[in-house]
Amino acid sequence: MNALLDGVAWLGAFVLGIVEYIGELGMFAASGIAHVVLPPYYPRQLGRAFMEIGYFSLPVVALTALFTGMVLALQSYTGFSRFGAESAIASVVVLSVTRELGPVLAGLMVSGRAGAAMAAELGTMRVTDQIDALSTLATEPMKYLVAPRLLAGTLALPALVLLADIIGVLGGFLVATNKLGFSSGGYLTSTFNTLQTQDVVSGLIKAAVFGFVIALMGCFNGYRSRGGAQGVGAATTSAVVSASILILALDYVLTQVLFVK
Amino acid sequence: MSGPKIRIRGLKKHFGPKKVLDGVDLDVATGTGMVVIGGSGTGKSVLLKCILGLIPADGGSIEIDGVDVLKAPRHQARALREQIGMLFQNGALFDSLPVWENVAFGLLAQKKVSRARARDVAVEVLAQVGLGPDVAGLSPAELSGGMQKRVGLARAIAARPAIIFLDEPTTGLDPIMGAVIDELIVDCVKKLGSTSVAITHDMASAQRIADRAAMLYEGRITWTGPAGELMTCTDPVVEQFTHGRAHGPIKMALRR
Numbered sequence: 001m002n003a004l005l006d007g008v009a010w011l012g013a014f015v016l017g018i019v020e021y022i023g024e025l026g027m028f029a030a031s032g033i034a035h036v037v038l039p040p041y042y043p044r045q046l047g048r049a050f051m052e053i054g055y056f057s058l059p060v061v062a063l064t065a066l067f068t069g070m071v072l073a074l075q076s077y078t079g080f081s082r083f084g085a086e087s088a089i090a091s092v093v094v095l096s097v098t099r100e101l102g103p104v105l106a107g108l109m110v111s112g113r114a115g116a117a118m119a120a121e122l123g124t125m126r127v128t129d130q131i132d133a134l135s136t137l138a139t140e141p142m143k144y145l146v147a148p149r150l151l152a153g154t155l156a157l158p159a160l161v162l163l164a165d166i167i168g169v170l171g172g173f174l175v176a177t178n179k180l181g182f183s184s185g186g187y188l189t190s191t192f193n194t195l196q197t198q199d200v201v202s203g204l205i206k207a208a209v210f211g212f213v214i215a216l217m218g219c220f221n222g223y224r225s226r227g228g229a230q231g232v233g234a235a236t237t238s239a240v241v242s243a244s245i246l247i248l249a250l251d252y253v254l255t256q257v258l259f260v261k
Numbered sequence: 262m263s264g265p266k267i268r269i270r271g272l273k274k275h276f277g278p279k280k281v282l283d284g285v286d287l288d289v290a291t292g293t294g295m296v297v298i299g300g301s302g303t304g305k306s307v308l309l310k311c312i313l314g315l316i317p318a319d320g321g322s323i324e325i326d327g328v329d330v331l332k333a334p335r336h337q338a339r340a341l342r343e344q345i346g347m348l349f350q351n352g353a354l355f356d357s358l359p360v361w362e363n364v365a366f367g368l369l370a371q372k373k374v375s376r377a378r379a380r381d382v383a384v385e386v387l388a389q390v391g392l393g394p395d396v397a398g399l400s401p402a403e404l405s406g407g408m409q410k411r412v413g414l415a416r417a418i419a420a421r422p423a424i425i426f427l428d429e430p431t432t433g434l435d436p437i438m439g440a441v442i443d444e445l446i447v448d449c450v451k452k453l454g455s456t457s458v459a460i461t462h463d464m465a466s467a468q469r470i471a472d473r474a475a476m477l478y479e480g481r482i483t484w485t486g487p488a489g490e491l492m493t494c495t496d497p498v499v500e501q502f503t504h505g506r507a508h509g510p511i512k513m514a515l516r517r
Contacts (some may be wrong), residue, residue, distance in 0.1 A: 005353040119359075129353035132315050137416075138339070241306075244455040 028146075028220050030178040034145035035140065045148040053149070053215070054156030058163070060113060061106045065164035067092060067102050069171025077180050089182070090190035092170035098199045102164040104156075104251050107210035110157060116220040119150055119239035122222025124234035133225070140179070142169040146219045150212060157211025158204040165200065203257040209254060210247050217243040264327055265311070266291040266424065266456040272321035281307050283480030284321070289473075294450065295459040296471035296488055298464075298502065300511060303477050305460040306350075309426055312458075314342055325424070343371060346422035346455075348446075350429040352409040354401035359389070360412055361397035365406055367420040370411045386415045389452075390445050407438040411445065416433065418449045425450055427459035459466040464491055464503050478511065 076089045122145060125131050136140045169191060176182040218239045225235035263287040272285040275294075281304040287296040299305050314330065322329045330338045346367075354363050364386055365379035373381060384394045390411040401409060410430065417425055429436045430446060431439035443466050450457045452469075461467050467474060473490040485505045486495045491503050501509030 125355075128351060129349045130355055131350055132310070132313075133347070133353040133355070135315055135344060136313055136342070137370050137420075138343045139366070139370045 006021060010144070015227060025216075025220055026222070028223070028226050029216055031142055032146045032150045032216065032219065035143040036151050038143075042144055042148055043110040045144060045154060048101070049148045049152035049215075050156055052117060053110065053152050053211070054160060057110045057113050057156075057160060060109050061160050062217055063162050063169050064105050065168040066099070066103060066171040068105055069097055069168035069173075070175045071097055072101070072168075073172035073175040073180065077176075086180075087190065088178070090172070090187050094169050094191045094195050095174075097172070098165045098195065098203045100203075100255075101207040102161045102168055103203050103210060104247060106157065106161045106164045106207065107214065107247040110160065110211070110239055111214045111217075112248065113152075114235050115241050115243045116214065118218030119222035119225070119227045119231060121235045122219060123225035123235040126225050127228050127232060128225060136247035141223075146223065149215045149219055153211040153215030154208050155211070156241035157214070158207040161207035162200075162202060165203065202254075205258065206251065206254050209250055213246045213250065217246065264324075265289055266326065267458065267464070268322075268324040268327075269312070270321065270322045270324075271317055272308070272311060273319045273321055274304070274316070276312055280480050281477065282311070282318075283318050285477070285480070285482055287475055287482050287485075288460055291456055292382060293473060294447075294459065294488075296332075296459045296467040296474045297468060297482075298474060298491070299459065299477035301462075301501065304480060305477055306428060308380055309347075309428060309458070309460060310501045313345065313347065313426065314338065317320055324442050343420075344423040345422065345426060346417035346424070347426045347428055348410070348413045348426065348433055352413040353413055354416070358401075359397065360399050360401065360404070363401065363412060364397075364415045366416060371420065373420070382419065386419045387412070389449060389496040390415045391416070391441075392457070407442070409444050410438075414442070414445060414449065418453060418455075421453055423455055424443055425455050425457045427455075427457060427461075427470070429461055429463075430459060430470070431461065431463045436465075439463065439466060440469070446470050448480060449516065465493060 016245070072093050073089055076092045077086060080088055080092075082085050125145070129139045131145070134144055173184075173191075175189055176187050177184050221239040221242070222237040225231045267287070267289040269285055269287040272282050273280070274282040285308060287295070287297075297305050307316065308339065310316045312323055318331055318501060321331075323331055325341045325344070328337065330341055333341065355366065358366070361380050361383035364503050365374070366385035368374050368375065368377050368382060380397065384397050386502065387394070387396060392408065392411055392415070393481065396404070396408070396412075402414065404412065429444060430442055434442060446457070447470055457470070459467070459470055468488050468491060473484060474488040475482045476484040476496070478498050484494070484499050486494060494500055497510050501511050
């Protein structure tokens with residue numbers, strides 16, 4: 001009987017813990033958005049966040065997109081040649097990259113790079129009293145630390161994804177024309193005939209949502225970290241894992257909303 | 262002003278079932294230095310954080326210049342707290358900013374000066390704490406512990422605050438550097454005419470930087486008196502604490 005009660009108590013505590021976490025996250029997000037909108041603004045912090053999230057993530061996102069496009073072209077050729085549908089490769093590559101792989105893979109890579117860095121930086125600031133110090137210097141930490149990162153994440157990831165789309169299609173083009181015997185003109189014509197504005201725009205909408213989620217989870221986990229180096233490490237891990245899971249889950253939801261009629 | 266600069270009444274704060282502050286009453290007169298002493302984990306830092314608004318109090322009142330900061334509208338509480346400078350125990354310098362920007366951070370945040378002027382002010386304030394202009398461009402990570410404390414003090418006084426809080430100002434420093442920091446604190450506070458509140462375990466430091474002392478024990482202020490009388494005080498709790506005796510009314514939990 002006691003074991004049963006212990007189990008119920010554990011389950012109750014577990015559920016309450018999840019509800020509390022979601023509630024805290026929601027309040028943190030709402031506060032962060034309010035600070036994005038309301039003055040004062042910190043343009044230097046915003047510029048720094050853009051550099052961290054956007055510029056410094058460019059190499060890893062570009063390489064990921066390039067090799068993804070190349071592999072996609074190769075794999076599509078292997079499969080489609082069984083049915084004599086090799087001509088569809090350009091369409092498959094461009095739609096896969098713009099609608100799906102560009103935003104998701106860029107999101108996962110930026111989460112691992114910039115999201116982890118955000119959590120580690122804010123976590124270290126928390127455990128070394130730097131966030132408290134901001135408060136004592138007439139500066140709202142949410143406005144100074146969190147709001148610029150949320151805005152930069154939301155705006156920088158679409159820019160990264162736009163570049164990833166181009167580089168990913170380029171990767172497929174290089175493999176198709178140099179290895180699989182496609183003509184340059186034919187491949188590009190097929191690509192542009194297939195591609196519609198909505199494909200790119202929907203990918204960019206996904207990227208904006210993923211960018212916000214990456215910054216939110218990085219800031220949230222770093223901001224509430226406790227307990228020294230171990231706490232900062234746990235916050236960093238939690239930021240990357242939670243952002244990655246949310247990206248994959250939201251990708252399904254957004255695909256349902258944006259593409260399924 | 263006739264009343265005290267800071268007046269605390271019945272301040273309460275608990276974490277779960279543990280009552281850390283259980284009705285703290287404390288007055289700090291304008292232009293004087295108060296030091297709060299007490300064992301580790303007795304709530305000295307919590308008391309400071311409640312006054313600074315870094316953690317919410319559960320009850321009581323904290324008046325600064327007669328205004329209860331716990332009940333004041335947000336903008337008024339913020340304005341009152343803009344009068345406050347704080348020296349953190351570990352410095353808490355912003356490691357992403359150079360020394361001069363750390364020192365001038367409050368001035369820039371309150372938009373009191375331009376960036377160009379802020380750097381000049383920072384160099385002036387660094388000189389007050391015995392640091393040359395060559396330090397201004399360094400990163401906090403390039404400084405020794407003593408220099409970090411000085412930069413932390415410079416940051417605390419840069420905006421010429423009416424109240425300065427000092428959290429363990431000499432912790433982690435050798436005795437000579439500790440004495441140097443204490444002299445700087447006294448000098449800076451006197452020049453500004455500020456009110457100061459310090460918490461420390463260092464009895465020599467407590468007597469150097471404060472006019473009055475208060476003993477925090479079991480969540481309450483159990484004794485107040487002149488800081489110069491700390492070592493001769495006959496109150497059994499204070500006497501045991503200041504002389505570091507293992508036996509007495511203060512029971513420390515030992516884990517074997």
